[in-house]
Amino acid sequence: MKVVIVGGGTAGWMCAAALARLLALPDYDITLIESDEIGTVGVGEATLPHIKTFNDMLGIDEAQFMRETRATFKLGIEFVGWDKPGGRYIHPFGTFGEPWAGVDFQHHWVRASLAGQDVGSLQDYSYAVAACREGAFEFPNQDMKSIRSTYAYAYHFDAGLYADFLRRWTIFRGVKRVEGQVVGIVRNAETGHVESLTLKSGARIAGDLFIDCSGFRALLLGQTMNVAWRDWSEWLPCDRALAVPCERAGALTPYTRSIAQPGGWIWRIPLQHRTGNGHVFSSRFCSKEQAYEALMQSLDGPALAEPRLLRFQAGRRAKAWEGNVVAIGLSSGFLEPLESTSIFLIQAAATDLANLMPVGGVIDPRLAAEFNRLFEIHYDRTRDFLVLHYAANARVGEPLWDHVRTMTLPDSLAHKIALFEESAAAPDYTLGLFSRDSWLAVLVGQGIVPRAYNRLADRIAPPDLEAKLSDLKLRISTNAAAMTPHDEFVASYCSAAADAAGDTVSAA
Numbered sequence: 273m274k275v276v277i278v279g280g281g282t283a284g285w286m287c288a289a290a291l292a293r294l295l296a297l298p299d300y301d302i303t304l305i306e307s308d309e310i311g312t313v314g315v316g317e318a319t320l321p322h323i324k325t326f327n328d329m330l331g332i333d334e335a336q337f338m339r340e341t342r343a344t345f346k347l348g349i350e351f352v353g354w355d356k357p358g359g360r361y362i363h364p365f366g367t368f369g370e371p372w373a374g375v376d377f378q379h380h381w382v383r384a385s386l387a388g389q390d391v392g393s394l395q396d397y398s399y400a401v402a403a404c405r406e407g408a409f410e411f412p413n414q415d416m417k418s419i420r421s422t423y424a425y426a427y428h429f430d431a432g433l434y435a436d437f438l439r440r441w442t443i444f445r446g447v448k449r450v451e452g453q454v455v456g457i458v459r460n461a462e463t464g465h466v467e468s469l470t471l472k473s474g475a476r477i478a479g480d481l482f483i484d485c486s487g488f489r490a491l492l493l494g495q496t497m498n499v500a501w502r503d504w505s506e507w508l509p510c511d512r513a514l515a516v517p518c519e520r521a522g523a524l525t526p527y528t529r530s531i532a533q534p535g536g537w538i539w540r541i542p543l544q545h546r547t548g549n550g551h552v553f554s555s556r557f558c559s560k561e562q563a564y565e566a567l568m569q570s571l572d573g574p575a576l577a578e579p580r581l582l583r584f585q586a587g588r589r590a591k592a593w594e595g596n597v598v599a600i601g602l603s604s605g606f607l608e609p610l611e612s613t614s615i616f617l618i619q620a621a622a623t624d625l626a627n628l629m630p631v632g633g634v635i636d637p638r639l640a641a642e643f644n645r646l647f648e649i650h651y652d653r654t655r656d657f658l659v660l661h662y663a664a665n666a667r668v669g670e671p672l673w674d675h676v677r678t679m680t681l682p683d684s685l686a687h688k689i690a691l692f693e694e695s696a697a698a699p700d701y702t703l704g705l706f707s708r709d710s711w712l713a714v715l716v717g718q719g720i721v722p723r724a725y726n727r728l729a730d731r732i733a734p735p736d737l738e739a740k741l742s743d744l745k746l747r748i749s750t751n752a753a754a755m756t757p758h759d760e761f762v763a764s765y766c767s768a769a770a771d772a773a774g775d776t777v778s779a780a
């Protein structure tokens with residue numbers, strides 16, 4: 273079966289790598305077309321812990337990957353000024369506390385807080401938060417009983433270097449790369465399926481399944497198959513970003529920072545060789561000049577380039593698989609990078625596609641229906657999580673923030689917030705994003721205080737609960753204080769990789 277991927281950005285190469293690894297190459301002939309003339313979006317530097325599973329699935333050596341992509345470790349995201357000016361909290365990649373007496377931790381914490389006990393912030397009960405505050409990193413302990421096993425990690429990396437790394441890895445495993453611009457698309461008059469692509473050079477590339485990784489252009493799914501766009505800008509009004517790298521200054525933080533601004537927010541992503549920065553803003557509430565000014569003032573060190581403007585709209589396609597075209601990456605939808613979700617959405621789609629891959633060139637519409645069901649779940653849940661950050665804010669008097677605080681929410685999100693307010697129950701998903709602890713971090717971080725909790729928590733006597741909470745807090749803070757500074761850890765891990773002989777991209 274001939275599979276043709278259009279696009280060589282992060283989506284194209286992640287998809288090609290996943291298919292090359294998961295499918296038997298003799299049955300699937302994979303070609304990727306990319307155009308140097310058009311280029312890639314070139315941002316996308318912060319990730320979620322799932323990326324480690326992806327790299328491990330490919331058999332990539334972690335230290336070598338970190339060295340080549342100038343990566344650092346990421347234990348979470350710090351949100352500054354999101355709940356209210358001056359406020360801050362971390363969304364950690366890890367759990368809050370432990371379930372006691374079979375009851376989720378937050379119920380115990382809410383119970384003690386409502387009783388007026390001085391139990392501190394929920395943040396004090398996360399090991400990953402403590403490690404972020406220490407600016408420290410070590411790999412999670414494999415002993416599940418250890419407090420040091422209660423977190424996961426992701427990476428910050430140079431997006432261009434990651435695409436290069438995957439390109440080499442994938443070509444070595446038999447995927448064909450064609451450089452050229454697609455200028456013509458031939459469809460079957462009866463079925464509407466895409467039959468072949470014509471390049472500017474005149475070359476014609478035929479296929480059975482076409483994967484659209486052409487970025488915001490959505491060349492195949494949008495422009496050719498005319499699959500409708502679902503616009504979500506009523507809930508996520510940011511539609512521009514200015515991105516600029518700057519010189520590194522100070523210690524490497526093991527987390528991304530997101531700083532709320534009157535017209536949007538500014539990201540700060542620490543890499544080994546530079547810091548990535550950007551200002552995501554809503555053109556309805558903030559001019560380009562205002563965004564530029566705020567961004568340049570926020571830099572840790574001198575800018576390394578002129579800021580680059582990117583335009584986008586929040587939303588997704590009604591479907592990601594139509595006929596024999598599957599869209600993955602920006603061609604399928606866009607959600608602003610507030611929680612670093614785009615690369616995860618690519619990974620999820622590439623893995624789902626490998627699992628649902630047609631056999632022998634015949635496309636069963638039921639495979640497409642299942643792919644689209646999963647696509648919708650991933651996007652819609654992620655949207656709700658992002659909207660929560662905006663909706664629950666106390667930045668009164670700022671037009672953007674007043675607007676998002678008073679807008680009508682998607683029913684699915686309104687339900688989650690009400691449930692938490694009334695009972696401290698947080699959503700928990702086994703498929704995709706986000707886990708209960710992530711929801712907790714943001715619900716509580718944005719200032720939502722539950723009025724009640726699961727009464728099964730009352731089975732623990734108040735003095736016992738107080739003792740358990742203070743013991744847990746102490747275990748977290750003493751262990752985190754003994755960790756290695758993040759800079760030191762990254763430097764020694766990557767230099768060990770440099771000493772190891774051989775090209776692991778080809779060997780993995």
Ligand SMILES: Cc1cc2nc3c(=O)[nH]c(=O)nc-3n(C[C@H](O)[C@H](O)[C@H](O)COP(=O)(O)OP(=O)(O)OC[C@H]3O[C@@H](n4cnc5c(N)ncnc54)[C@H](O)[C@@H]3O)c2cc1C
Nearest residue numbers: 279280281282283312313316318454487601602609614615
């Ligand atoms: C401001 C901003 C910040 C972001 N930050 C993050 C982040 O921190 N974390 C995260 O996970 N994600 C982030 N993202 C999203 C992330 O950048 C993308 O999901 C990721 O880069 C994938 O892009 P892509 O491969 O779909 O598209 P692109 O990178 O745009 O690649 C498109 C490819 O298609 C090719 N192409 C297009 N048209 C043709 C044609 N006619 N013929 C041949 N080839 C063609 C291009 O040459 C290119 O190779 C961010 C996005 C933006 C806009």
